[in-house]
Amino acid sequence: MKRFGLLLGAVLIAACGSDSGPPSLSSVLIAGDSTVGLNGTMQLTARAFAGSAPVTTGLTFVWMSSDTTKARVSQTGLVTGVRLGVVIITVSAVPDVGTPVTSDPYVIRTRITRIVFRPFDISLASRNDTVILVADARDAQGASVTGIGFTWVSRDPGIVTVADSGSHAAIVAAVGYGTTQVVATVDRVSDSVTASVEQVPATVSTVPSSFSTLTAFGRSVQATCIAVTASGDTIPNHLCNWSVLSAGVVAVNPATAHTTTVTAVGNGTASIQAQAAAGVVTSKPVTVNQVPKTVVISPANFGTPDVTMTTNQSAPFFAAVLDSLDHPALEDSVVWTSSDSTRASPAATATLDSTVITTFAVAGAATITATAGPASATRVVNVSATPISFATDVQSIFNTSTPPCTNCHPSAAGMNLTTGSSYASIVNQNASEVPAMKRVRPFMPDSSYLVHTIQGTQTTVGGTGARMPLGCSGSGCLPNASINLIRNWILQGALQN
Numbered sequence: 001m002k003r004f005g006l007l008l009g010a011v012l013i014a015a016c017g018s019d020s021g022p023p024s025l026s027s028v029l030i031a032g033d034s035t036v037g038l039n040g041t042m043q044l045t046a047r048a049f050a051g052s053a054p055v056t057t058g059l060t061f062v063w064m065s066s067d068t069t070k071a072r073v074s075q076t077g078l079v080t081g082v083r084l085g086v087v088i089i090t091v092s093a094v095p096d097v098g099t100p101v102t103s104d105p106y107v108i109r110t111r112i113t114r115i116v117f118r119p120f121d122i123s124l125a126s127r128n129d130t131v132i133l134v135a136d137a138r139d140a141q142g143a144s145v146t147g148i149g150f151t152w153v154s155r156d157p158g159i160v161t162v163a164d165s166g167s168h169a170a171i172v173a174a175v176g177y178g179t180t181q182v183v184a185t186v187d188r189v190s191d192s193v194t195a196s197v198e199q200v201p202a203t204v205s206t207v208p209s210s211f212s213t214l215t216a217f218g219r220s221v222q223a224t225c226i227a228v229t230a231s232g233d234t235i236p237n238h239l240c241n242w243s244v245l246s247a248g249v250v251a252v253n254p255a256t257a258h259t260t261t262v263t264a265v266g267n268g269t270a271s272i273q274a275q276a277a278a279g280v281v282t283s284k285p286v287t288v289n290q291v292p293k294t295v296v297i298s299p300a301n302f303g304t305p306d307v308t309m310t311t312n313q314s315a316p317f318f319a320a321v322l323d324s325l326d327h328p329a330l331e332d333s334v335v336w337t338s339s340d341s342t343r344a345s346p347a348a349t350a351t352l353d354s355t356v357i358t359t360f361a362v363a364g365a366a367t368i369t370a371t372a373g374p375a376s377a378t379r380v381v382n383v384s385a386t387p388i389s390f391a392t393d394v395q396s397i398f399n400t401s402t403p404p405c406t407n408c409h410p411s412a413a414g415m416n417l418t419t420g421s422s423y424a425s426i427v428n429q430n431a432s433e434v435p436a437m438k439r440v441r442p443f444m445p446d447s448s449y450l451v452h453t454i455q456g457t458q459t460t461v462g463g464t465g466a467r468m469p470l471g472c473s474g475s476g477c478l479p480n481a482s483i484n485l486i487r488n489w490i491l492q493g494a495l496q497n
């Protein structure tokens with residue numbers, strides 16, 4: 001073993017001995033960053049050259065800082081930032097044999113490492129809104145660095161302005177709407193926060209500011225919500241949530257809109273609410289009160305303004321009160337009057353929309369008026385001493401129409417209109433096509449299905465069949481005089497006379 005070791009040593013010496021001696025150094029270069037974080041470190045490296053050939057052995061690097069109170073450098077080239085400022089680092093390459101060479105000055109700046117903002121980003125609710133932005137310079141250890149001044153810049157002074165307020169703080173003020181950045185610079189380090197100015201509703205109102213009464217179901221009015229920011233700026237086309245606090249009076253549609261439609265559905269007063277944002281709400285009362293537009297009296301007339309009753313009889317009269325959109329106006333009471341109470345007179349105690357008209361011994365005409373609010377209708381009642389005869393007047397229509405009813409109606413629709421059988425087949429008999437209706441209901445021509453079939457109004461009461469005589473039209477149908485004769489016979493009580 002020992003012999004072998006000696007032999008190896010002899011070989012190494014022989015190798016060195018063949019060298020022509022250490023090369024003389026000509027330059028030394030520093031590589032690395034140009035800054036170091038305060039209280040942080042940064043590695044520099046040095047390379048020595050003989051001409052253009054790197055020299056890596058047989059030398060020692062000696063590092064130096066121009067101001068060790070600002071940055072120190074270790075003999076391995078590790079720089080430590082001690083205080084903000086600039087130092088010059090140099091390194092000397094000292095060969096084991098020969099002349100040392102020193103690098104060019106290498107400038108290193110000790111700086112802060114980052115800026116921390118509070119708040120992290122800025123959201124302003126309206127113009128003139130302000131917020132205090134605090135910036136904190138930190139060293140490499142994350143500790144605050146005090147005693148240095150910040151400068152502040154708004155990237156869009158039309159959206160926010162920024163003014164230094166000392167102590168690492170600035171006042172950011174909204175002057176417009178949109179999003180931009182606020183930049184803080186300290187010790188040549190810059191960072192920014194996003195600043196946005198929104199249009200947050202602070203108050204809301206409606207247009208119109210008050211609603212006039214809706215006078216018919218289905219009548220509607222447009223309502224627009226106006227949302228305003230704390231600075232008094234109207235937010236264009238702001239969407240509100242609309243709701244109705246008491247149901248059954250109005251409906252709002254759409255429920256989320258700048259402008260919605262308020263539609264009357266029932267009488268009463270309801271509150272309409274427009275919500276522009278959480279807690280930003282206005283409510284307005286809306287009243288629906290149907291105004292009667294039309295009064296329709298039953299018994300109706302068919303081509304003539306009058307009906308004919310007999311002396312000393314009674315029959316029910318009805319009034320349908322409609323609003324301007326033809327919806328029944330249920331809450332309006334009807335007042336019945338007669339132009340001549342010696343002939344025909346309404347009952348003293350009329351119910352909401354019906355009365356009983358009673359005639360007296362005096363023949364002649366009286367005009368019955370039904371009044372509901374601003375609307376009214378009249379029906380002339382002729383009082384006749386001679387009642388219409390079923391056997392002669394009505395039956396002859398059944399027998400002589402074109403074609404005669406009796407042609408088909410010994411049996412068609414299960415109804416017999418032939419002499420002797422007809423009365424029993426129609427009066428108080430359920431209609432085949434509309435079983436809820438009688439073919440003839442005494443005193444009530446408008447509730448008699450037979451009347452609707454000869455008027456051609458059968459489909460308005462749920463019937464499906466054709467007008468009678470079967471499928472007639474124009475002059476092929478019964479003349480109005482015949483239709484009114486049958487109506488008045490029913491109004492007189494559908495007597496079997």
Ligand code: HEC
Binds near residue numbers: 401405434450
């Ligand atoms: C050409 C045959 C024909 C003539 C004429 C005719 N009808 Fe009819 N009628 C029918 C038929 C068929 C039905 C059932 C189908 C329909 O209603 O279309 C009917 C149904 C009816 C109904 C419905 C009965 C129920 O209970 O549903 C009445 C009421 C009626 N006719 C009355 C008359 C009167 C009144 C006349 C004469 C003015 C007349 N008809 C003339 C064939 C006729």
